[in-house]
Amino acid sequence: MFKNLSKDGKRNICGKKIREIRKNLPKKTSQNYLSSMLQINGLDIDKNAIQQIESGQRFVTDIELKAIAKALDVSYEELLDYDE
Structure with a gap:
């Protein structure tokens, strides 16, 4: 039976990369700040x-994914x- 999980059991393949990019931004960007940036651009995410x-x-x-890419x-x- 097919499962919507990656080989490592995760529900997405972009999470690690999002965290890596967010942490390496020149300006300190917390998860809270990223969610604020997304909300300003119309994506309701906390x-x-x-x-x-x-x-x-x-x-x-x-x-x-498109909104997160734009914010980052x-x-x-x-x-x-x-x-993987």
């Missing part, structure tokens, strides 16, 4: 959702580029 995405506990929609100033392809 700090807890960011934490769940980064830890792989939450699925990410294409709309969310990267392409959505970069968020999906990972080694």
Whole structure:
């Protein structure tokens, strides 16, 4: 039976990359600050959702992925580029 999980059991493949990029931004960017940036741009998402995405506990929609990529100033392809 097919399961919507990555090989490591996570519910998304972009969470690790989102966390890595967020942590390496020149300006300190907390999960709370990222959620605020997303809310300003029209995506209703809170700090807890960011934490769940980064830890792989939450699925990410294409709309969310596009907004997160814009907020982090990267392409959505970069968020999906990972080694499993």
